[in-house]
Amino acid sequence: MELSSILPIARQELIVAIRNKWTVIFAFVFGSLVLAISYFGTVTAGEIGFQGFNRTTASLLSLVLYLIPLVALMMGTQSFLRSEGEDEMLFSQPVSRSAILGGKLLGLFAAMTTATFVGFGLGGLVIATQTDAEGFLGYPAFVLLSLILSLVFLSLSMLAAVASKRQTKAFGIALLLWFFFVILYDLLVLGGSLLLKERSANYFIFASLFGNPVDIVRVAGLLSMKGGEVFGAAGAALLKFLGGYTQAFAAAITSLILWTVIPILISLRIVRNQDI
């Protein structure tokens, strides 16, 4: 890889994301979410005040699964979309198209990482000072999974932008991807499993887990908290078929890596043969 070409592009992408206030806004949103969920999480039970990491992480996980894919898709599509004069200047340099896409992806991921670390980090720090540290180990794992989820959806946004030349089409595809993975997919799997017999339904649910990165992160997050009782059908099927936490977690991470790498490879293949 041409690291000496990728790094300046990544650096510029990070500077642009910070100057455009994307990073600051997301850091603020993430931090506020952590504090709000931790402080008001038990308000329905008539209590108010900071909860420990275990409860906060479990509640945050559900919200992050909606929010991070959307943020990554919008931010990524905006960046990977073509701007005629800018791209002609950039692509006319003696740098490969792979390095340009790679640099942009790295820069965007650095911006997401900064927002995540600052937001969740400061929020976590407040919780740590206000409560005991029980369940603290699950929190960094949750932050790490959030970052992996953002990387998956940044690479999907790259594919959406590269495959569609028009801005409206690219954002349309990005929103469709979000709706499919975050909302529709689980309903389809649930509907499909109802049509099958129990044994086949279990296999179907197990296999379907790998078809949606959001579900994989949900299950991996619950695995990292060892919350067996709240796994749901997919998590239970994963544990049952793979035989343990370690194997299940390894399978989840491997499939998330594939969910990142495959869209990147397809994007590179498309962009190599495209006219700028």
Add this chain to the structure above:
Amino acid sequence: MISVQHLTKAFGKFKAVDHVSFDVREGETFALLGPNGSGKSTILKSIVGLIKPTGGDITIGGVSAVKTPQASRKALSYLPQRVGFHDCLTAREVLEFYCRLRKLPISRIDDVVHGSEFNFNGFSEKRVAELSGGMKQKLGLAVACLADAPVLLLDEPTVSLDPAGAIAFRAFLKTLKEKGKTIVFTSHVLADVEMLADRVAVLVDGRLTALVGIDELRQRIAERKQSLEEIYLDYAKTA
């Protein structure tokens, strides 16, 4: 220096460039002249490697721009018709970015901004969002000059410049020409062609209709008492 052989580019059924061949000699200033949609920019973008030709070959200093575009781009700098940079960056940050990308020392910026005959001064600390179209074009030219590449490809370079800027630009291009740069530019501004070019390729509907030296053109102007515009229109009609 640059060899374009049977270059063809089709967008679906439409042939934007149709079997165009020409050579540009080292140190020559070569103009691609033609009306809108004649294929000038497509040829230039094909030389840069931004567009994949449907057929034919292009070499720059013996390196194929079709098979190894990244390698051939080391020898050239390109200024697109419409330049664009991130609005939130300053002009200097843009120049620093392109220095890093081409692995040039940052001191090269001062060489270009302060050392050249073209007036790049006065805007390096301004954000791109604050620059006018002409200033952005100047910044694009400064970026193109950073690498000091032997080949310069300029797509309608004076189109966004005011008259004073265009005059200064022509003078600057002449100094580059004196330094031995090979320059290829597209234009439909005949004044640019007459003042700068050594040879002119006239394109109409993607086809090369004439390839003439500027002296030959001047001779025709003198003999037939025609203006360059009239001669150009003659070429366009006979296509």
